[in-house]
Amino acid sequence: MTTIKDIAKTAGVSVTTVSRALNGYSDVNEKTRQKIINIAEDLKYSPNTLARGLVMNRSKTIGLLVSGMDRSSVKDNFTYQVLSGVNECISERGYDLVLFSTTSTKQREKTYSQLCRERRVDGAILSGIKIDDPYLNEVVESNIPCVLIDIPIQSETVGFVTTDNVLGAKKAVRHLIEQGHKNIAIINGHDQAFVSKQRLKGYKEALEAANLPVKEYWIVSGEFSEDRAQEKSLELLKQFPEITAIFCASDLMALGVLKAAKILGLEVPSKLSVIGYDNILLASYSTPTLTTIAQDIIELGYQASHLLIDMLEGESNSRECILDTELIIRESTDSKQRSLIKE
Amino acid sequence: MTTIKDIAKTAGVSVTTVSRALNGYSDVNEKTRQKIINIAEDLKYSPNTLARGLVMNRSKTIGLLVSGMDRSSVKDNFTYQVLSGVNECISERGYDLVLFSTTSTKQREKTYSQLCRERRVDGAILSGIKIDDPYLNEVVESNIPCVLIDIPIQSETVGFVTTDNVLGAKKAVRHLIEQGHKNIAIINGHDQAFVSKQRLKGYKEALEAANLPVKEYWIVSGEFSEDRAQEKSLELLKQFPEITAIFCASDLMALGVLKAAKILGLEVPSKLSVIGYDNILLASYSTPTLTTIAQDIIELGYQASHLLIDMLEGESNSRECILDTELIIRESTDSKQRSLIKE
């Protein structure tokens, strides 16, 4: 493995000069620089980032901390899309990514800041972390620059990226109202997600804006689980046959509601309209296809990295970024579209 | 940021002793060790892996090199599953993961071994790399320990993990033959994937074993693309109406064939049986649901890491690992199942 020492020796200069030449400093003779660059190439030199990181006290790596990257998370590949966006931005800006996947067992062994300090990451992005997660407190307390996805906390070293979940939910419910629905239930996610609170808020606001009553017993939690949502919606629909539309805080849960509707023999959308949230891949493959609120999750990851690196490089003014959502109308709410497709 | 020096100072010992105590060496007084460990905790010490890596010449990181982690790869989340398996194994064994995602443009800037040498990864796992990819040669030539996914190359420093693709394809075609099919076409993947060659081989062997002719014009490439497979199968089915079954080298392509069948008004499976490969999530959500050859991709990633770390730690005898596949029968080939479900 060739080092700058080797280059210095064959070039007949000092290591200082080699370092300066290779790092593009101005105060080095153009000829010397060219010579050094040539030799570096000949010797297949690669800088040792460990050594550089050690002395510079920055590693040019950022840590992505995700939770629950297990078999079940394959269905909604939220994490993968975040990762994909993060990766894109990070590599554009010359950083590398180290992945920390936390599980409840591993969490006890090593704390968040230990993880980050050991690897000397310059900053971290947290995704899929619940609001009661012990890591979260650490973030706020530690002074490691950090961007949260979907958790709105801000400080000198902490920023966040999210979508406008209140507005997103509003769009969904408004769409149902426009289709003539008056009895609209919500299957929400669990309380440990900030987005759940937001989407519930949007649901309520949309109803109120249309002078429709908010009925607390039409608000149930599906815990972001397909099965759980199926169960809960089954109960709900049995108990309140007057419900004609359900807004779900995730597509996965909407899929569960679709199953419940099938069990009850309720045709979607003629007897029951269903709208999801996320626009996961399955939403356009289910039967019927699923109307949903699309969020650009890859962009979420991209913007998170962007914000973080801006913070690291002192270019940041803002500490937050809120992305937009889009209503995608498909068969599960649109009677006309549905019947067109059937024939 | 506290260092062993700080600990040494407050403990009144030398840094050597601290280092030894913290790393569990035997030749240190138990009392001294306890004292040092306590102080380390008090001072919230985390070892600096950069410094350690520099001196030990191993970083305890492994690099995962994947290609094309873009928007399109969300559909079959092969990469994510590999990543998930890799991550699981790696964290069990005390390594960290750094992700290198290559794109054609970035490839020109930095070579594979540069990437690995700069970050001083102890070893690398390559997934989704085409067999004509320039990176591949580098691997074989560089002396960086490396495990390939789905490319069977072996050397002192190179191992691989794959599934038995010949057998997998055989299972698929055998299943079709057992259903009474005699005219079976194949939509294969592109030639830059080793698995394509293997699956074609399995297809041919299964036909021959049943004394069925292999017709070269029934072998077409869908290039692992849904759209391309749709086009190609459309042509194929128009030209050869006698074809009653199609084996696809990926589920995504099978989905394309399903669309083609719909366009031609060929009911699946009564007029045309379709079988895929991979068992992606969509396979159980499509209409009709897709019979397929399942491979455990998470396990693929897990075993790849396992093999690599064994190699790194000198525990390896073998340089290869071949996993099994499983036939999953769903509606797209099973007339009985299909009709049952319809009523």
Place this chain on the structure above:
DNA sequence: CTGAAAGCGCTAACAC
């Protein structure tokens, strides 16, 4: 424009 020297935090001979 270039070089000598110090030091980042850690480990590993080698002494005692």
Place this chain on the structure above:
DNA sequence: GTGTTAGCGCTTTCAG
């Protein structure tokens, strides 16, 4: 058992 010393590969004062 413990300390002294050197050095991993690099950047960065400070002199010249």
